[in-house]
Amino acid sequence: MTEKESYSIQLDEVDWNDASCLITYGPLPDKLTLSIQTVGLIQKPLLQRNRDGLLRIVCGSRRLAVCQQLGLEPLSCEILPTSISPETCLRMAIYDNIAQRDLNPVEKSLVLTKMAQHEDQAQLIQEFMPLLNLEPSTVIFGRYKKLLLMEESILDAIAGGTLHERIGFVLSPLEQGDRFAFFNFFQELPFSVSVQEELVETVVEIGRRDNLTPREVLDSAEVNDLRRAHKRSARQRVQEIRKQLLATRAPRLTAREERFDREVGKLKLPAGVRVVPPPYFEGPRWSLECTFERGDELATRLRQLAELADQPEFKQIMESE
Amino acid sequence: MKYRPERLVIEKGVAGSPLVKRILETLPGISVDWVDELKEDADGENGSFLEIVKFRGRFIKPCPGTRFYNCCGYQILNLGIHCSLGCTYCILQAYFTSRNVRLFANLDDAIQQLTEHLDNSRRQTHRIGTGEFTDSLLLDPLIHLSEHLVPLFAAQPNAILELKTKTAQVDLLENLDHRGHTIVAWSLNPPQVIAGEESGAAPLEARLEAAQRCQRWGYRVAFHFDPLLAYPGWQQGYQEVVDRLFSAVAPGGIAWISLGTLRFMPSLKTIIQQRYPNTSILDEEFIPGLDGKLRYFRDLRVEMYAHLNELLLGIHKDLCVYLCMESDDVWREALGFSPAERGGLSAMLDRRALS
Known part of the structure; x- marks a missing residue:
């Protein structure tokens, strides 16, 4: 056990700029403020005196911040001896927090980034990633480390749950302007997380192919028109924007789908019958769906289909342009 | 370009293998x-380290085809993995974590397995290549x-060796007694x-010049x-390659020419x-194929194959x-027939191999 002593401190003794053990990120929880306001500080913060004589916060940064907001002082705190190493202090902060709650993705990133200054990467991945409910993998470690390089508003959204960390991972390698273009886009319209991921990939690929920045792709007239079509529901706009961007990325497939729809329309298939091409028109297996209610109805449809199958138009829908 | x-x-x-001694010398x-x-997870990249190990598995294996597409029935003699040519699209980058070239030093074991394999199936024609997991001549x-x-x-x-390469390193082939069994x-x-x-890799001209030399030494060649x-402009680009190919090599000495789009x-x-x-190789649109690999959209593949086939057969109809x-x-849409109509792809190539 680490020896520590209780002291009564003034808040101006706290070194608020020393974030070496700070792994909390996000707004102060209202319930913590209410708790301290109502019954005072129950659990003592843990601090350590640094070389300047000021106190470094080890555990309890949010409690101390609430006390500062409320003007509560002097405070009874526990003070660690200076002999305790920075690494041990950081470990105390981490273990204290994970024992009480799940950390948000930005906090997980803070843990991994700060511990990386003290710990070998392989060891860090093995010890800390499972503690953070993360798969111990170098790739995932790298993704979390890059999260912190992003701007505060994006980190706030990730910490607050309005932007999924998976989207943070795909936005982190982008230029700042492109990142914000996506961020604003996703805050504006209700795309699912998987669609957001798909759109980032699609837009980046369109940009690379057409020599445009992702921001320029998102700002294109076609996308903007759909974005501003306020007569349509947000969900409809989401679907149409997605369709538009996928069509831009895959013009050959889109053209083939359109041709298929056109040609199938011309065939005038009997009611309840549908021709289904293979996925992506790849492979030889086409299928036919036929719904019916009575045996004689099925017999009629099959006769009609047999005639249709011999038509050159029917064969044409299965061929390339 | 020589690998060092x-x-x-x-x-x-x-340490005592003849192959290691030769390399050290x-x-x-x-x-x-x-x-x-x-x-x-050894360090090194793009072939900067040459790893020499004992291989404990099967040296000879069928090419990993898939039931969804026509496979040519090729067999792989695996004597090493990876290469240093650094082609952007190289599939080996996904197969192997390490980027070092690895060579299997127990060549005697490989040759013994190969000989047994050929002896055990004398009636079968074997087309065997060493260029699947590395470059054959690097x-x-x-x-x-x-x-x-x-x-x-x-x-x-009953066997043909195919040495597949992007190098022009053919000097050692000149005086070998191949008897038509190496392509x-x-x-x-x-x-x-x-x-x-x-x-x-070697420039196009160097590859074609090497092919020309091999033809001169009596080898059949393949492309x-x-x-x-x-x-943009692929039609013209490949037209030029075909033109240069046939100004360098005699079409009658070509065993086969394969076409395959990026996947x-x-x-x-x-x-x-x-x-x-x-x-920019990822700029084109890709769809997931039946084997799970990403490939060009079918219509583009058909267009490319048909274009190349027309160019090639326009020069020599018996290719x-x-x-x-x-x-x-x-196959039917691009080349006008399916392999089954000619006894299957494997049989088609077997006939060419031993003709």
Whole structure:
């Protein structure tokens, strides 16, 4: 056990700029403020005196911040001896927090980034990633480390749950302007997380192919028109924007789908019958769906289909342009 | 262009092998790490380290085809993995974690397995290649592998060795007694594609000149337009390659020409993006194929195959042109027939192999 002593401190003794053990990120929880306001500080913060004589916060940064907001002082705190190493202090902060709650993705990133200054990467991945409910993998470690390089508003959204960390991972390698273009886009319209991921990939690929920045792709007239079509529901706009961007990325497939729809329309298939091409028109297996209610109805449809199958138009829908 | 590793990493167990002795003699003064057992995550990139190990598995295996597409029935003689040519699209980047070239030092075991394999199936025609997991001739100046393999196949009535390469390192083949049982094959692409995507490989002219020399020494040659890449102006680019090909080699001495458009496992996409951020090979649209690999959209593949086939057969109508990993419907639309109509792809190539 680490020896520590209780002291009564003034808040101006706290070194608020020393974030070496700070792994909390996000707004102060209202319930913590209410708790301290109502019954005072129950659990003592843990601090350590640094070389300047000021106190470094080890555990309890949010409690101390609430006390500062409320003007509560002097405070009874526990003070660690200076002999305790920075690494041990950081470990105390981490273990204290994970024992009480799940950390948000930005906090997980803070843990991994700060511990990386003290710990070998392989060891860090093995010890800390499972503690953070993360798969111990170098790739995932790298993704979390890059999260912190992003701007505060994006980190706030990730910490607050309005932007999924998976989207943070795909936005982190982008230029700042492109990142914000996506961020604003996703805050504006209700795309699912998987669609957001798909759109980032699609837009980046369109940009690379057409020599445009992702921001320029998102700002294109076609996308903007759909974005501003306020007569349509947000969900409809989401679907149409997605369709538009996928069509831009895959013009050959889109053209083939359109041709298929056109040609199938011309065939005038009997009611309840549908021709289904293979996925992506790849492979030889086409299928036919036929719904019916009575045996004689099925017999009629099959006769009609047999005639249709011999038509050159029917064969044409299965061929390339 | 000649491959010269920065460092050798050699398992102590193969220290006495003739192959290791030859390499050490050829590269005096090179740094060597002697290790008990090779680590999979060794440092080094793009072939900068040459790892020499004992291979404990099967040296000869069927080419990993798939039931969804027509497979040519090729067999792989696996004597090493990876290469240093650094082609952007190389599928090996997704197969292997390490980027070092690895060579299997127990060549005697490989030859024994090969001989047994051929002896056990005398009635079957064997088309066997060493260029699936590495370049067949990349290390030849260093290890003289062709001096072992070419005479060995020359003595086999039912087997053909195909040496597939993007190098022009054919010098050692000149005086070997091949008896028509070795086919030397090159992968071809337009010069601008070679410059951008195969920058470590020999230029087109050097490959064709090497093919010309091999023809002069009596070897049959083969060509693989694989991967065919769609880029603005690809039609003209490949037309020029075909023109230059036939100004260099005699069509009658070509065993076969394969066509295959770019295809890769999805996991390779991220690797390519990270290693080659300026490449444009991922710009075209891709769809997931029946085998799970990403490929060009079917209509584009058909267009490319039909274009190349027309160019090639326009020069010499008896060329054996085949598609690598494509379905019957694509064959019929692009080439006008399916392999089944000619007894199957494997039989088609077997006939050419021993003709």
